[in-house]
Amino acid sequence: MATKTIRKSGARIIFESLNYTLLTAFGVLCLLPVIHVLFCSLSDPNWLNTQAGLVLWPKGFNLKGYELVFKNQQLIRGFLNTVFYVVASTGLGMVLTIIGGYVLSRQGLLWGNVIMFLMSFTMLFSGGIVPLYIVINKLHLLDTRWAIILPACVSTFNIILMRTAFATVPKEMEESATLDGAGELTIIFRIMLPLVKATMATVALYYIIGHWNSWFPAAMYLKNRKLYPLQLVLREILIINDSSSNAQAGASAGEYAGNLDVYKQLVKYSTIIISSIPMIAVYPFVMKYFKQGVMVGSIKG
Numbered sequence: 001m002a003t004k005t006i007r008k009s010g011a012r013i014i015f016e017s018l019n020y021t022l023l024t025a026f027g028v029l030c031l032l033p034v035i036h037v038l039f040c041s042l043s044d045p046n047w048l049n050t051q052a053g054l055v056l057w058p059k060g061f062n063l064k065g066y067e068l069v070f071k072n073q074q075l076i077r078g079f080l081n082t083v084f085y086v087v088a089s090t091g092l093g094m095v096l097t098i099i100g101g102y103v104l105s106r107q108g109l110l111w112g113n114v115i116m117f118l119m120s121f122t123m124l125f126s127g128g129i130v131p132l133y134i135v136i137n138k139l140h141l142l143d144t145r146w147a148i149i150l151p152a153c154v155s156t157f158n159i160i161l162m163r164t165a166f167a168t169v170p171k172e173m174e175e176s177a178t179l180d181g182a183g184e185l186t187i188i189f190r191i192m193l194p195l196v197k198a199t200m201a202t203v204a205l206y207y208i209i210g211h212w213n214s215w216f217p218a219a220m221y222l223k224n225r226k227l228y229p230l231q232l233v234l235r236e237i238l239i240i241n242d243s244s245s246n247a248q249a250g251a252s253a254g255e256y257a258g259n260l261d262v263y264k265q266l267v268k269y270s271t272i273i274i275s276s277i278p279m280i281a282v283y284p285f286v287m288k289y290f291k292q293g294v295m296v297g298s299i300k301g
Contacts (some may be wrong), residue, residue, distance in 0.1 A: 039057055040266070044059055044062060045265065048269075065267050067276055079275075080211060080230075081227060084230055089153045089207065090207040094203065097143065097155070098193065105167040128251055143222055143227070148214075155207070162196070165200075173191060173195075205274075205282070213231060215234075218232045234275055237271055
């Protein structure tokens with residue numbers, strides 16, 4: 001059976017051409033900074049120090065920057081700390097988000113609307129940094145790992161996403177499981193979660209990226225350098241730009257401090273690439289769920 005060819009009007013062709021052109025240009029603009037940083041990290045340090053513009057191809061290919069980064073004990077410790085913070089915060093956050101979203105999605109929940117209003121209110125207004133710091137101090141969490149894990153482990157927006165996803169599951173499935181003797185936890189983790197795994201993967205991605213890129217809470221709450229996450233260590237390296245900072249740089253730059261003038265730029269770019277690789281590796285695994293998870297509840301039928 002021959003397929004029917006749909007003819008496009010001239011206006012449609014122009015519209016699609018403009019769309020493709022604009023999206024392609026936007027994609028190139030997004031990729032240029034990544035390409036620049038990657039090729040800079042693979043270039044000769046002496047040549048790199050003379051460049052002021054965009055680098056679109058490495059010159060004098062070498063891996064010295066990555067070698068120096070992996071020799072730096074502070075960076076390695078920061079990387080391990082970040083992995084710990086991400087796993088702990090995301091794990092705890094997912095448990096609380098799933099339970100909170102499930103409870104709020106139940107019809108007839110006592111004071112459900114009031115609870116939702118109070119939670120939504122925090123998305124628009126907050127006490128600010130100083131009250132939060134005072135609370136962390138009063139709880140004796142300053143300069144501990146808990147100061148990084150607990151305050152940011154739950155997001156109101158993510159709870160609302162999970163609540164909306166649970167609300168789309170047919171009520172009959174829950175009633176059927178209840179008749180079979182299933183308890184609330186069994187219903188949540190064995191009945192409901194497999195049906196909302198797209199949203200769950202999306203929420204997990206939000207948590208992972210947020211915790212991985214976070215540095216400001218660590219700058220506020222931590223004094224012990226052994227607890228610093230990778231992003232805070234990276235920030236210290238990136239703000240070292242003048243020779244008067246070399247003494248301080250020696251303390252934080254570790255193994256390569258003696259060659260700081262030559263390798264400073266190279267180490268910066270190499271560290272950025274290394275810190276970005278885990279997120280680049282994680283994203284493809286949840287990409288297939290991302291669109292479906294974000295759009296949940298947007299279409300009513």
